[in-house]
Amino acid sequence: MTTRITHWIDGKPYGGTTERSGDVFDPATGQVTGRVDLADAATVDQAVASAASAAEVWANTSLTARTRVMFAFRELLAARKDDIAAAITAEHGKVLSDAAGEVSRGLEVVEFACGIPHLLKGDFSENVSTKVDVYSIRQALGVVAVISPFNFPAMVPLWFVPVAIAAGNAVVLKPSEKDPSASLLIAQLWAEAGLPEGVFTVVHGDKVAVDRLLEHPDVAAVSFVGSTPIARYVYETGTRNGKRVQALGGAKNHMLVLPDADLDLVADAAVNAGFGSAGERCMAISALVAVEPVADDLIARIRERMATLKIGDGRRGCDMxxxxxxxxxDKVASYIDAGREAGATVVVDGRGHEVDGAAEGFWLGPTLLDHVTPQMSVYTDEIFGPVLSVVRVQSYDEGLALINDNPYGNGTAIFTNDGGAARRFQNEVQVGMVGVNVPIPVPVAQYSFGGWKDSLFGDSHAYGEDGIKFFTRGKVVTSRWLDPSHGGLNLGFPQNT
Structure with missing residues (x-):
């Protein structure tokens, strides 16, 4: 028997009917475990109307009251982390430790948003002219939409939602229909934390729901994470409809390995960053750029480590x-043959990997390709799976040019013991997030996440200072007061409410 997975509107599960629904699978067994409602335009309108009704009241709620909700949500999320991780593993397939890790990284953004009273502080200049003061404030936008991908069903929504809500907005989340349940658990936690009805809404769906959010006149801004073609579509459609849009697209992340690097450290990092979450990460390392003469030695070390990986059901203590x-x-597996046919060497073919799980699961073991060139589809395409390609170059300059010529600019890393080379790389590489001996350089919550080139549409990155600015509008006030006002007597200690 399958479970119905429905929307969250007006602070509770949706009570209406739906004409369309989609299958939700357990990837480790291949079995359908749920049916998710797919919203039509009318259901999206209902969700946005609920959010719009709540947005004005929430924006006028004091920072003190909003912050109390944020802290309560933080405590509930930390306490229920394992429940959310279990839901992610059951619908996405990533192992439990990885699922718990994504919730923890999302929790960091919640903790950042708990500092909203400080983050919304403006500037003040006294007496810029005689008895004239000038100060700046930031105010909420109203209703904002978040459209999140399947690969991080908790972390990516938590990049945007806490910042938007803390800043005084109401949020409509459209999670991936492939793994929707984590979003509903998060919705329940917001309700338990005391968030008013309508401030956080979840509407499930496909392109129909996305298009309606992009064109809806009451949606002021849209945050999106997904593949580059869809990110471009979201950005162009949303901005054409007068919305503020931040659309984070795809990636082809390179790891540049210089001859002086610690090859054991590199091999560990390449396996971790290439095959964690089965390569379904926008920050996964998919192209290892080896400056000769290290490639043969490095490949041998990576291959040894790959042989130790346990592939199987994420609830059984497996690695992937x-x-x-x-x-x-099937699409990811097809790149193995495509690479071989184009002239790459298949060092490890993940299609033959023994797995600890049901035969009907969606399995593909870690795969390693050597002698990959920039003309091959395994290099040009964002595969989004456990396929690591080794590209051999003869110098730092050749490796840097390869990375900079790539249309993507999301994340990159350099492995070296040469501080001068690392400093030169971080300055010269045309990529938004750079790691130095760090393979997955996802910024901490105080900074902002986002790439360059075809990895980002719009000029705003996620969370951090960029997130605060994206979800608010600035206003500058010039004032002159001729007479003081009197508030009467009250000897009690002043309290914030």
Whole structure:
């Protein structure tokens, strides 16, 4: 028997009916475990109307009261982390430790948003002219939409939602229909934390729901994370409809390895960053750029480590789980043959890997390709699976040019013991997030996440200072007061409410 997974509107599960629904799978067994409601335009309108009704009241709620809700939500999220991780593993397939890790990284952004009274502080200049003061404030936008991908069903919504809510907005979340349940658990926690009805809404759906959010006149801004073609579509459609849009797209992340690097450290990092979450990460390392003469030695070390990985059901203590759907698994697997046919050497073929799980699961083991060139589809395409390609170059300059010529600019890393080379790389590389001996340089919550080139549409990155600015509008006030006012007597200690 399958479970119905429905929307969260007006602070509770949706009580209406739906004409369309989609299958939700357990990727480790291949079995359908749920049916998710797919919203039509009318349901999206209902969700936005609920958010719009709540937005004005919430924006006028004091910072003190909003902050109390944020702290309560933080405590509930930390306490229920394992429950959310279990839901992610059951629908996405990533192993439990990885699922718990994504919730923890999302929790960091919640903790950042708990500082909203400080983050919204403006500037003040006294007596700029005679008895004239000038000060700046930031105010909420109203209703904002967040459209999140399947690969991080908790972390990516938590990049945007806490910042938007703390800043005084109401949020409509459209999670991936492939793994929707984590969003509903998060919705329940917001309700338990005391968030008023309508301030956080979840509407499930596909392109129909996305298009309606992009065109809806009461949605002021849209945050999106996904593939580059869809990110471009979201950005162009949303801005054409007068919305503020931040659309984070795809990636082809490179790891540049210089000859002086610690190859054991590199091998560990390449396996961790290439095959964690079955490669379904926008920050996964998919292209290892080896400056000769280290490639043969490095490949041997990576291959040894790959042989120790346990692939299987994420609830069984395995290192790597299945891919999210059978269709995606088949698409990723097709790149192995494409690489071989184009002249790459298949060092490890993940299609033959023994797995600890049901035969019907969406399995593909870690795969290693050597002698990959920039003309091959395994290099040009964002595969989004456990396929690591080794590209051999003869110098730092050749490796840097390869990375800078790539249309993507999301994340990159350099491995070296040469501080001068590392400093030169971080200055010269045309990529938004750079790691130095760090393979997955996802910024901490105080900074902002986002790439360059075809990895980002719009000029705003996620969370951090950019997130605060994206979800608010600035206003500058010039004032002159001729007479003081009197508030009467009250000897009690002043309290914030």
């Amino acid at each position: 789980g299945p891919l999210v759907t059978r269709q995606h698994r």
